Amino acid sequence: TVAVEEPGWYQLAFSYSQMNVEDMNCYKTIEIDGAVPYQEWRQVAFPYTAYTFETKAVSDDDGTPYQIYLEAGIHTLTLTTTSLPYRDEIEKMTALMAEIRAAALTIKKVTGNSTDIYRTWKMEEFIPGIADTLNRLADEIDMVYASLEEKCGQSPSFAGTLVVASSNLR
Secondary structure (H helix, E strand, O other): OEEEOOOEEEOOEEEEOOOOOOOOOEEEEEEEOOEOOOHHHHOEEEOOOOOOOEEEEOEOOOOOEOOEEEOOEEEOEEEEEEOHHHHHHHHHHHHHHHHHHHHHHHHHHHHOOOOOOOOOOOHHHHOOOHHHHHHHHHHHHHHHHHHHHHHHOOOOHHHHHHHHHHHHHO
């Protein structure tokens, strides 16, 4: 809660530390008295800070702070974590995981449940098109990784397992 003594136009700034996921923005939805005053406030980025505290003014892309008019009295300021900026990647990976599980089940039906390092399988004879399927899945994982890389502006260290998964599928 925030006590406003004088009615007027105000700007928001936060002192924060975001050290949970390296190289990744944490996104928050900002509400005042249960309402989101600006559409852009549905996904405000708080960049990674390591172990330091930074000050973040809530501003537009040009750096101009947003203004909000508040009456005198008590107001409720709410910040809620949102995955909205990463929703496409999350949904794509969820669908890919379902496909990978289905392919793994098909392979296990042929090979059984135990691993034999001395046995070589010619999987294409038993499951025609499996190589193409696994390569397509690897390509799609690479596209998700590239999308995250673009959003983060650098190689996303938090998504390194995607590189390993793509390599394992190939």
